[in-house]
Every structure is written in C-alpha cells, then in structure tokens.
Amino acid sequence: MIHLPTLIITTIILNIVLGITLLVIHRAIPTQKSFKTWALACFLFALANVLTSLRGTIEQPWLTIVVADLLIISVPLLALHGMRQYRQQTDVPLTSIVVTLVVSTILLLSTLSIAHVAEAMTATLCGVIYLFAANYLRHIRPTPRITRQILMGLFGIHGLLMLLMANTALQIADTSETLFTLLLMAHLMMTTMTTLLFPVLAFSHNERRLLKIAHLDELTELFNRRAFFEQGALLLAQNKQLEKPSCILMIDLDHFKSINDQFGHAAGDACLRHVAEIIRRTMRERDVAARIGGEEFAIALADVDRQQAEMISQRLVERIAAQSFHFDGRDIELTVSLGGILSVRSTRSLDDLLNDADAALYAAKASGRNQFKFA
Numbered sequence: 128m129i130h131l132p133t134l135i136i137t138t139i140i141l142n143i144v145l146g147i148t149l150l151v152i153h154r155a156i157p158t159q160k161s162f163k164t165w166a167l168a169c170f171l172f173a174l175a176n177v178l179t180s181l182r183g184t185i186e187q188p189w190l191t192i193v194v195a196d197l198l199i200i201s202v203p204l205l206a207l208h209g210m211r212q213y214r215q216q217t218d219v220p221l222t223s224i225v226v227t228l229v230v231s232t233i234l235l236l237s238t239l240s241i242a243h244v245a246e247a248m249t250a251t252l253c254g255v256i257y258l259f260a261a262n263y264l265r266h267i268r269p270t271p272r273i274t275r276q277i278l279m280g281l282f283g284i285h286g287l288l289m290l291l292m293a294n295t296a297l298q299i300a301d302t303s304e305t306l307f308t309l310l311l312m313a314h315l316m317m318t319t320m321t322t323l324l325f326p327v328l329a330f331s332h333n334e335r336r337l338l339k340i341a342h343l344d345e346l347t348e349l350f351n352r353r354a355f356f357e358q359g360a361l362l363l364a365q366n367k368q369l370e371k372p373s374c375i376l377m378i379d380l381d382h383f384k385s386i387n388d389q390f391g392h393a394a395g396d397a398c399l400r401h402v403a404e405i406i407r408r409t410m411r412e413r414d415v416a417a418r419i420g421g422e423e424f425a426i427a428l429a430d431v432d433r434q435q436a437e438m439i440s441q442r443l444v445e446r447i448a449a450q451s452f453h454f455d456g457r458d459i460e461l462t463v464s465l466g467g468i469l470s471v472r473s474t475r476s477l478d479d480l481l482n483d484a485d486a487a488l489y490a491a492k493a494s495g496r497n498q499f500k501f502a
C-alpha cells in the first residue's frame with residue numbers, strides 16, 4: 128500500500144508537470160485561454176496539497192484548512208471555467224467562481240472548529256461541481272462523441288468519488304486510513320487522466336471545427352452537397368466491398384415556396400433547420416445526411432435492406448408531419464416528400480442512384496406529397 132506522504136508528493140509533482148505541459152500548449156496556441164486556466168487549476172491543486180500536508184506541522188487552520196480547501200474547490204471550478212472558455216471562445220465572466228468561493232469561505236469559516244465537517248463540505252462541493260461539469264460537456268460540440276463520453280465518464284466518476292470522500296471524511300473515526308488513501312489515489316488518477324484528455328478534446332474539437340467549415344451546410348449543420356458526394360461515395364464503396372445494398376433517399380419540403388411567401392424567409396430557414404434536426408435524430412452514426420440544394424436533403428443509408436429502408440423513410444415522413452412546428456407564435460404545417468432507391472449489388476455510381484431517387488421523389492410529389500416512394 129502506498130504511503131499517504133508519498134502519494135501527496137506524487138500528486139504535487141504530477142500536477143506541476145501537467146500544469147507546465149498545459150502552459151506549453153497555451154504558448155503554442157495563445158488564443159486558447161482555456162489551457163492557461165487548466166494549467167492554473169493544476170498549480171493550485173499542487174499548492175493545495177502542500178498546504179494540506181502542513182496540517183500536522185503548523186497550527187494555522189485559516190491557512191491549512193480554509194485557504195487549502197478554497198484552492199481545492201477552485202480546481203473543478205477552473206476546469207469548468209476552462210471548458211466554458213473553450214466552448215464560447217470569448218471571455219467568460221468569473222462571477223460563478225467568485226460567488227462559489229465566497230459562499231465556500233463562509234461555510235469553511237463556520238465549520239473550521241470541526242475539521243472533518245469542513246473536509247466533508249469541501250469534498251461535497253467539489254463532487255457537485257464535477258458532476259455539473261460532466262453534464263456541461265454534453266454541450267461542447269462538435270467534438271467526437273467518444274472523447275466527450277470518456278471525459279464525461281471521468282468527471283462523473285470524479286464527482287461520485289468526491290461525494291464518497293465526503294462521506295468517508297464524516298466517518299473518519301471509524302474508517303481506516305487505507306480507504307482514504309485509496310480514494311485519494313483514485314482522485315489523483317482521475318485528475319491526471321482528465322488533464323491529459325483536455326488537449327485531446329481541444330485538438331479534436333479544432334479539427335472538427337475545420338472540417339465543419341469545409342464540409343457542413345451553415346444553415347442546418349448537416350453535410351453540404353460537396354461533402355455528401357465525398358462521404359456518400361465512400362459509403363457506397365464500403366457497401367460494395369461488403370456486398371451490402373446501398374440506399375439513397377432524397378427529401379424535399381412540400382409547398383416550401385408558399386411557406387416562404389406566407390411566413391417569410393426566416394421562417395423558411397427555421398423549417399429547414401427543424402427538418403434537418405429530425406433527420407439527424409433519425410439517422411444512425413454511419414449514415415450520411417446532407418442538404419444538397421435549397422430545400423432538398425439527401426441521405427445515404429449504411430447497411431439496410433429494402434424493408435428497413437422503407438421503415439426509415441416512413442418514419443421520417445411521419446415524424447416531420449407529426450411534429451408541429453411553431454415560428455414566431457404561429458403554427459406552420461410542414462410535410463415532406465421522399466424518394467428512395469435501393470441498389471442491391473451497389474455497382475452503380477452515386478450520381479446515378481441520386482437520379483433514380485429524384486425520379487421517385489417526383490412520383491411521391493405527383494401522388495399527393497407527404498409520402499415516400501421507392502424507384
């Protein structure tokens with residue numbers, strides 16, 4: 128079993144190294160202030176550990192408990208602040224940090240005489256902030272799902288662990304030091320892994336952002352026409368290699384001109400975003416969905432048979448018709464027509480399949496709209 132002093136020294140050294148690493152990254156990309164914030168969090172964590180370890184040596188509880196605990200609380204606060212800076216790419220007000228630290232100071236001063244209660248309170252606060260941060264990560268997009276999920280998991284575990292630490296601190300009299308050391312070790316591992324993952328999150332986020340500029344339709348954030356031809360062709364090639372059928376769907380809003388005329392262009396844009404969102408929610412990870420023209424969407428489906436393709440098409444048409452759309456307090460009736468083509472041997476080009484899907488779409492329009500047809 129690792130000794131508590133060894134663990135604390137390891138924590139201090141590791142956090143200083145991590146902090147320096149994050150500062151180096153910040154020097155390389157000075158516009159990303161979040162790295163400086165995360166570096167500060169590491170240094171404060173190291174300092175907090177120095178102060179905490181002095182608890183048995185110097186009789187200055189305001190320093191070894193109040194200041195140390197405030198530093199510990201500021202660590203998840205700064206991690207969260209860095210994520211907010213990252214998401215918003217602007218200066219983020221420090222209000223929430225200041226308010227939390229002021230409230231914490233008051234609570235710490237009032238519980239100072241009962242050290243375990245102060246410790247439990249600090250751990251509880253940290254736990255809650257980590258859980259909040261785990262939830263906040265859901266909003267950082269367009270980051271790859273896996274990076275986000277790992278970080279969310281780490282923050283979540285970290286939050287629960289801190290709550291467990293709070294509980295342990297309250298019962299410290301009957302709890303062995305071993306459990307506390309174990310918890311501290313897990314806490315240390317979490318901090319290290321989270322800090323190491325921040326740059327990964329940031330770089331993959333940046334890469335996604337560049338990808339987004341080149342490949343995404345600005346209005347709907349689905350793929351644009353060019354990206355559809357690239358990604359769709361790739362999917363067809365994969366299907367061909369796996370000897371799986373390929374399916375292309377084309378979707379066109381019904382009477383969209385009259386929606387624009389009646390409710391205005393902004394309402395028309397909102398309708399397009401609404402339809403895109405339903406498409407996004409209906410698609411699976413490997414499907415390729417795009418806005419390929421003004422009010423025209425195309426989808427290449429991965430790995431479906433005729434029955435599944437028809438089920439997806441029906442679901443899309445029905446969902447769009449069923450979900451009433453409101454804009455500026457007014458109800459807009461929105462339906463789409465859908466044309467599909469399923470090529471069993473997948474030897475045909477994307478262009479070719481799109482033409483057939485377009486013909487089927489035309490047939491769906493001719494048959495009265497708000498329906499799907501397959502070629």
Ligand SMILES: Nc1nc2c(ncn2[C@@H]2O[C@H](COP(=O)(O)OP(=O)(O)OP(=O)(O)O)[C@@H](O)[C@H]2O)c(=O)[nH]1
Binds near residue numbers: 379391394420496
């Ligand atoms: N708001 C908005 N309108 C667009 C956009 N791109 C194209 N449009 C409009 O979409 C309308 C398309 O109209 P049409 O091609 O006549 O088709 P429709 O009225 O939907 O009729 P059907 O397709 O036959 O049901 C035109 O009025 C375009 O101005 C866009 O990005 N935003």
